[in-house]
Amino acid sequence: MRPARKPQSAVRRTNPRGFVHTPSKSVLETIDISSISVEQSTNPRRRLRDIDELAASIRDHGLLQPLVVRRDKKGTYALIAGHRRLAALQRLAEESGSDAWSLVPVVIREEDPDQAYVLTLVENLQRDDLTAAEESDALGRLVRERRWTTRQIAVAIQRSQTHVSRRLRVYEDKALRPLVLNQQLLVSVAEELLAADEDSRAALAKQAVREQWDQKRARAEARGYTAAFHPALRRQIHDLREIVANASLSVGEQSQLRELAEFVLGKLAS
Numbered sequence: 001m002r003p004a005r006k007p008q009s010a011v012r013r014t015n016p017r018g019f020v021h022t023p024s025k026s027v028l029e030t031i032d033i034s035s036i037s038v039e040q041s042t043n044p045r046r047r048l049r050d051i052d053e054l055a056a057s058i059r060d061h062g063l064l065q066p067l068v069v070r071r072d073k074k075g076t077y078a079l080i081a082g083h084r085r086l087a088a089l090q091r092l093a094e095e096s097g098s099d100a101w102s103l104v105p106v107v108i109r110e111e112d113p114d115q116a117y118v119l120t121l122v123e124n125l126q127r128d129d130l131t132a133a134e135e136s137d138a139l140g141r142l143v144r145e146r147r148w149t150t151r152q153i154a155v156a157i158q159r160s161q162t163h164v165s166r167r168l169r170v171y172e173d174k175a176l177r178p179l180v181l182n183q184q185l186l187v188s189v190a191e192e193l194l195a196a197d198e199d200s201r202a203a204l205a206k207q208a209v210r211e212q213w214d215q216k217r218a219r220a221e222a223r224g225y226t227a228a229f230h231p232a233l234r235r236q237i238h239d240l241r242e243i244v245a246n247a248s249l250s251v252g253e254q255s256q257l258r259e260l261a262e263f264v265l266g267k268l269a270s
Contacts, residue, residue, distance in 0.1 A: 027108045028066065033089055033101065035076045036069060042117045045124060045134055048087050055088040055095075063089070066105040068123070070116050080109060080116045081123040118146060125157040133181045136171040143168065166191045175202035184209045192218035 067082035093101040121138045142148040154161040170176050170190045179185035240261050
């Protein structure tokens with residue numbers, strides 16, 4: 001069970017002018033699990049993963065973090081945060097065939113549907129296990145529907161503004177977006193390719209997928225510093241090291257040649 005990031009001490013509600021830093025009232029209660037409903041359209045998660053593992057953890061150690069809900073007009077409860085936990089609890093209730101898991105602790109928030117929708121997006125973005133598609137969807141909703149700035153998103157999800165800005169640029173880029181969302185290209189590699197000219201970015205992205213570049217390689221290619229990653233040059237450096245090691249040279253001469261080779265390689269890689 002992956003721990004969630006530490007939540008904000010206050011709920012940040014949004015309007016076109018920015019945040020209203022007003023804590024929302026909340027109450028901790030125990031309610032019947034059957035009274036909790038889920039509105040799938042408000043949840044950026046497209047698939048709940050590792051439910052079996054989470055259910056086993058809850059069965060062994062209990063529910064360490066309560067669900068977050070709001071009261072709806074029907075007198076029941078709508079889930080705001082804790083979709084995976086709810087699914088795991090429902091599975092435990094079904095498997096046990098008893099009432100042992102029918103009552104669950106929840107934090108009841110006084111939020112209207114609009115505010116709850118924003119809270120669900122933010123709560124999910126605070127986690128590290130969203131897929132690129134899920135993260136792209138959640139960030140896009142906050143930017144397009146709520147008119148949030150990168151600064152507002154960064155504060156809400158406890159990330160740097162640079163991190164948010166780079167992610168948004170990747171998800172808005174015509175060449176990078178489809179490769180990242182289809183899990184052909186790591187988002188961290190795609191972020192490095194943002195430094196390349198727009199005209200050459202698509203070709204570099206395809207090459208990165210084909211050759212499985214890591215961040216260091218992508219950073220060098222995007223900036224034009226590719227010599228250090230050329231296979232032929234690496235072989236030559238290796239051969240030079242072998243020559244230095246086996247040549248009939250004095251210890252001092254060997255040391256000088258070795259230092260020269262390391263210096264050249266280091267300059268090319270920087």
